[in-house]
Amino acid sequence: MTLFSLARKNIKGNFNNYFVYFVTLVFSMVIYYTFTSLQYSEKIQESIELSDTMSFMFGVSSIILILFVAIFILYSNSFFTRKRKKEVGLYAILGLRKKTIAKMLFYENLVIGIIALVIGIILGTLLSKLFAMILIKLMGSITDVDFGISFLAITQTVIVFMVIILFTSVQGYRLIYRFKLIELFYAEKKGEQIPKVSLISAVIGVLLLVVSYWLILKPFPDEFTTEYLIKNYGIAFVALFIGTHLFFRSVTVYLLRLSQRNKSRYYRGTRIIETSRLLFRIRGNARTFTVIALLSSATICFLGATYSGYYSNEKRTEEVVPFSYSHLSKGPEFDSQVESIIKADHRHPIKAQLDIPVIQVKGILSFQLDYDINPVQLISESTFNKAANALNKDETVSLSRNKAAVIQPRFTEYTKSVFKGENITIQLPQESSKLPFVHMVESNVLPFDYPDFFLVVSNEMFAEIAKKEAPLTYKVYEVENEVTAQATSKKVNKLVGNDFQVSSSFYTEYKQGKEGNAITLFIFGFLGLVFLAATGSIIYFKQLTEANEAKGHYEILRKIGVSRKDIRKSIKKQSLFVFGLPLTVGILHSCVTLYFTSNFMSNLIGINLIVPILTAIVFFVIIYAVYYVLTVNTYNRIVNK
Amino acid sequence: MNIVVEAKQIKKVYGAKGNIFSALEDIDLTVMEGEFVGIMGPSGAGKSTLLNILATIDDPTTGNIVVDGINLTKMNEEQLSAFRRDKLGFLFQDYNLLDTLTVKENIILPLALAKLNIKELERRADEVADKFGIRDILNKYPYQISGGQKQRTAASRAIISKPSLILADEPTGALDSKSATDLLESLKDLNEQDKATILMVTHDAYAASYCNRVLFIKDGKIFTELVKGKRSRKEFFNKVLDVLSALGGGANDVI
Numbered sequence: 001m002t003l004f005s006l007a008r009k010n011i012k013g014n015f016n017n018y019f020v021y022f023v024t025l026v027f028s029m030v031i032y033y034t035f036t037s038l039q040y041s042e043k044i045q046e047s048i049e050l051s052d053t054m055s056f057m058f059g060v061s062s063i064i065l066i067l068f069v070a071i072f073i074l075y076s077n078s079f080f081t082r083k084r085k086k087e088v089g090l091y092a093i094l095g096l097r098k099k100t101i102a103k104m105l106f107y108e109n110l111v112i113g114i115i116a117l118v119i120g121i122i123l124g125t126l127l128s129k130l131f132a133m134i135l136i137k138l139m140g141s142i143t144d145v146d147f148g149i150s151f152l153a154i155t156q157t158v159i160v161f162m163v164i165i166l167f168t169s170v171q172g173y174r175l176i177y178r179f180k181l182i183e184l185f186y187a188e189k190k191g192e193q194i195p196k197v198s199l200i201s202a203v204i205g206v207l208l209l210v211v212s213y214w215l216i217l218k219p220f221p222d223e224f225t226t227e228y229l230i231k232n233y234g235i236a237f238v239a240l241f242i243g244t245h246l247f248f249r250s251v252t253v254y255l256l257r258l259s260q261r262n263k264s265r266y267y268r269g270t271r272i273i274e275t276s277r278l279l280f281r282i283r284g285n286a287r288t289f290t291v292i293a294l295l296s297s298a299t300i301c302f303l304g305a306t307y308s309g310y311y312s313n314e315k316r317t318e319e320v321v322p323f324s325y326s327h328l329s330k331g332p333e334f335d336s337q338v339e340s341i342i343k344a345d346h347r348h349p350i351k352a353q354l355d356i357p358v359i360q361v362k363g364i365l366s367f368q369l370d371y372d373i374n375p376v377q378l379i380s381e382s383t384f385n386k387a388a389n390a391l392n393k394d395e396t397v398s399l400s401r402n403k404a405a406v407i408q409p410r411f412t413e414y415t416k417s418v419f420k421g422e423n424i425t426i427q428l429p430q431e432s433s434k435l436p437f438v439h440m441v442e443s444n445v446l447p448f449d450y451p452d453f454f455l456v457v458s459n460e461m462f463a464e465i466a467k468k469e470a471p472l473t474y475k476v477y478e479v480e481n482e483v484t485a486q487a488t489s490k491k492v493n494k495l496v497g498n499d500f501q502v503s504s505s506f507y508t509e510y511k512q513g514k515e516g517n518a519i520t521l522f523i524f525g526f527l528g529l530v531f532l533a534a535t536g537s538i539i540y541f542k543q544l545t546e547a548n549e550a551k552g553h554y555e556i557l558r559k560i561g562v563s564r565k566d567i568r569k570s571i572k573k574q575s576l577f578v579f580g581l582p583l584t585v586g587i588l589h590s591c592v593t594l595y596f597t598s599n600f601m602s603n604l605i606g607i608n609l610i611v612p613i614l615t616a617i618v619f620f621v622i623i624y625a626v627y628y629v630l631t632v633n634t635y636n637r638i639v640n641k
Numbered sequence: 642m643n644i645v646v647e648a649k650q651i652k653k654v655y656g657a658k659g660n661i662f663s664a665l666e667d668i669d670l671t672v673m674e675g676e677f678v679g680i681m682g683p684s685g686a687g688k689s690t691l692l693n694i695l696a697t698i699d700d701p702t703t704g705n706i707v708v709d710g711i712n713l714t715k716m717n718e719e720q721l722s723a724f725r726r727d728k729l730g731f732l733f734q735d736y737n738l739l740d741t742l743t744v745k746e747n748i749i750l751p752l753a754l755a756k757l758n759i760k761e762l763e764r765r766a767d768e769v770a771d772k773f774g775i776r777d778i779l780n781k782y783p784y785q786i787s788g789g790q791k792q793r794t795a796a797s798r799a800i801i802s803k804p805s806l807i808l809a810d811e812p813t814g815a816l817d818s819k820s821a822t823d824l825l826e827s828l829k830d831l832n833e834q835d836k837a838t839i840l841m842v843t844h845d846a847y848a849a850s851y852c853n854r855v856l857f858i859k860d861g862k863i864f865t866e867l868v869k870g871k872r873s874r875k876e877f878f879n880k881v882l883d884v885l886s887a888l889g890g891g892a893n894d895v896i
Contacts, residue, residue: 264759272753276741556737559698560751560798561726563719 010108020541021080022116027537028069029120029161030127031530035062037128037153038135061523065530070164072534077109077168079541081175089181098176105172113165121157125149131526138310138518140511195253195283202254205246212239213592244293244585249286252581253279270562270570277553278577281546288542289582292535296586296620297593299528303616304594306524310517311612314483317510319410321447322391323476324348324485324506327496329355335475338495345488348479352390356383356445357471359462362427363455369418371409373453376426379445380462387445390478395443399458405439407454416440424455428468435461446474447500447509482506532620536627539579543631547638554639567640572632579628587617644707645806645838646672646695651704653690653861664690665701666861672806675836677829679852681844681881683888687861688842689810695840696729696808697721709805726754730799730807732841734814736791738783744794745770745779751802769797773827789820796827800837807831809841813848825851846885850878857884864888 039058091101128150215236256279260266266275325342329335342350356379363376385396397405406419419437426433435457444454457465479485489507496504503509554567562570594613653665664687672678682688693699695706697713706713709728716724730751731737738747745766746753752762770776773793778786783794792812799807809828813821829851831837841852849855851874857864867884869877 263763267749267753267759267762268756269754272742272746272750273739276739276746280741553739553741556739558722559696559725559731559733559737560754561722561724561729562754563722565719566722566754 008111010104018080018112020544021076022112024076024537025073025113025116026120026123027533028073029117029157030124032062032065032069032160033121033124033153033157034128034131035065035526036156037124037150038132040150040152041128041132057519057523061527064527066160068527068530068534069160073164073168075538076541077171079545081172083545085175085179085183088176092176092181101176102173105175106169109169109172110165113161113169117158117161117165120161121154124157128153135518135522138522139515140518195279197254197257198250199254201246202250205243205249205251208239208243209247212236212243215239216592216596240589241290241294244589245286245290247585248289248293248581249283253282256282270566270573273557273562274570274573274577277550278574285542285578288538289585292539292582293585293589295531295535296583297589299524299531300587300590300616300620301593301597302524303528303619304590304613305597306517306521307612307616310514310521313513313517314510317506317513319444319448320502321504321506321509322387322444323447324479324482325477325489325492325496326447326499326504327475327492328499329473329475334495338475338492339477341491341495342477342479342488345479345485348481348485348488350477350479352478354383354386354390354476356387356474356476357462357466358446358474359465359469359471361465361469364425364427366423366425369414371412371414371453372451374451376424377454378426378457378462378465379454380459381456382459384441384443384445384456387476388443390476391443391445393443395441397439397441397456399438399456401458401460402433402435403438403458404435405441405456406437407444407456408440408442409452409454410444410448411452414440426465428465430468445476447504448502449500483510486511528620532623536624539582540627540631540634543575543578543635544638547635551639558640564640568632568636571635571640575628575632575635579624579631583621583624587620590617643674644671645674645676645709646670646840647707648695649705651691651694651701651706653687653694653699654702664861665694668704668858668861668863670695670856670863672838672840674838675832676854677832677839677852678841679849679855680840680842680858681846681849681855681885682858682864684844686858688844688858691858692808692810692840692842695806696731697725726751727802728805730802730804732792732795732799732807732809732812734811736783736788736795736815738791738794738798740783743780743782744775744786744790747783747794748779748797748801750798755802765801769801772800772831773797787820788816789823792816792820792824793827796824800831800835805838807837807839809839809843811843811845812841813843813845821845821848846878846881849881850874855881855884857888859888 035058039062088101088105091104092098096104212235215232218232256275260275260279266272325338327338339353359378360375361378362374365373381397381399388395399405404424408414416439419440421437423434423436426435435455439456441456444452446454483506485505485507489505492505493503493508498504503512557567558564591613648668648670651665651668651670652663654661654663656662668687668691670691680688680691690699694701695708697716700714704714708724711724711728713721713724739750742750748769749762749766752765766779767776770779773796775790775793775797778790778794783791786794792815796812799809812828813824816824825848828839828841832839832853841848843849853869855867855869857866865884867877867880872880
């Protein structure tokens, strides 16, 4: 019998043990292949307008993915080797030379890896089409996805995974040299001991968590520097990391111990069994819990934040480009040309059409404002009211002769109080006039163009200034169903050119935002899914190993007279704790972080982010729940049959 | 005196068509209240199968068993669990203690499962701990105590719910002779003073000599029965040895 065939027989005979490891490998490969094949898909790159950003995002994410996949594979490899130490010891006792055993393990690992790689790529090819369709749907493109095989992606996947497989194979080769024979035999017998309560580390754990929350929730200082950013959030992250670990390691032990004190509760029903088992296992689980809590909170954060961006795209666009089309008037001929294009689009009839005369003047504020206000753009009270009405906004202004209202500059957070009691001096060729601020409004009428400082003045005042400084006229149109006006927008953009820093038509801006957000959402969604699946599987594997070790435990309970139903209940409770605890901590962490970022973001875009964040959390909880049910069933099958 | 166990025509068959092995064939067994009955026989005779069936962990292929007036064959799984919890006490060769629980928690487990009130529970725990002399180790974990202490803990757990029947499966099998004697003395006391009914499977003639009556099983059938009567333990021990040598196969197991 050659070594190679011995290795092959081993795999066949030990299929159950290998299976979990094998599935992990295939899963990682499918994910990675799918991701890279999307990255290289020409169809996808063609169909979007932001392909530079996209390939950059994909590049960064694929590095994260490699790291993650490598760690995940190494973890399950060590998990798998631990199970086989005894077998390896047996070979040694039967008289195989160390070198022979080492070679055999090397081949085994290599064979599994290569088979997994082939299957992974085949499955990945099938799945990549599905994911490509999801991405395109998210971006709102109508391109059809072809069913292609990407050779670039295959090569890259093969290279990455061959490196990982070779590494684990070498690990396998070294296994026999790393341990003494006796250690191989007692590998699974390491008894766990009841953890001691350490009040100090429990207190430190809680303190660290409090400190990190406080640092995260602290409002921005007036002066916002990179140093502050690194210091404040760096410390917050480290404190969060250590605090979380101590929380699982000590605080939970302390709490479980505390719950044991109440004897009349503790000595009632199966609670005594569950509590003591959890207590026993907590040390072994603390590290996993920490990793899972932090990973899930990071995933929820990213998902929540990116989904918020995606979700709020329309709102954001409405702010940046208020009307469907806007352009600077360039003579009647030009204007009517634009008008006829827009009128020709019968599927998007015009709801409102107006002229917005704007006077650009130089102005000096009576106070210091860290915003460049010149040239100040003046519009008249009646124009503003008409425009706001056309946009379905219920803001109106009415001003007496020489008063002014400011429109909040976009992407700033100035409040009414900033302008209260202050005034602006408008400088005209021969004279200057002082206008006190009486009001601040938030409805914008023209597309964003820096500096974004608009003043609404009374009609009389506007007419008076217009005599000295000729106004520019902007033509704006609001049409029905502007989010689909692709063809017309294209034509208008071509004709109008760049009047503003952003696009002159709503649709273009909307589409670009949607695509950009869709890509980030997709990438984070994809990574999130991978993290989720990986963390779920880690708990699942851990619980199954535990189930195998706990068989005797539950057999004793059955003999003492615990019914199968009660055992099942007890397993449910324990699994709930094991899944629920890190998830709860993760959600809590992410809520705190998201609370901070959403405050920050909703100031920018002015909408409530509770819906998208809740969606992300619910999505997360549902997938975890699936893992939970799976774990309970398998656990139950192992110990309670 | 009441009948505690009444088993009739118990049969246990393993395997499917063509390859049938019967572990027990038409066993009849009656145990009265306050008896200390031993079951002996060579390896593979069916002792443990019988005990498992009486313990409701296994069920007979045919036959009828009544324990403490309750017909076991007519109960469903949940009722059986409750029955085990309330009516039976177990003692195993490998102790079967839960290593996540302290000695005390192990002992009170059956009462906790039965949701007995805390005062009564504590009182009984103290009582049995005194009886088996394990008061000092109540707060230790199983991995911190000796085999003899473990078995005494298991014995405490077996009697704490005041079961109608205590089933012991080779309780001295893993113990050194001193610990074994201690345990057997305790069981004897339990039987004599508290009128506990004990059924013990063993292939140690010394352990069997503590019983009032010993049943011998061979190849799934009852071979013979010895009653101690007025004999001294020493005499009874010799009698047991005689039967064992007649039985054959068991001779190697004699200490």
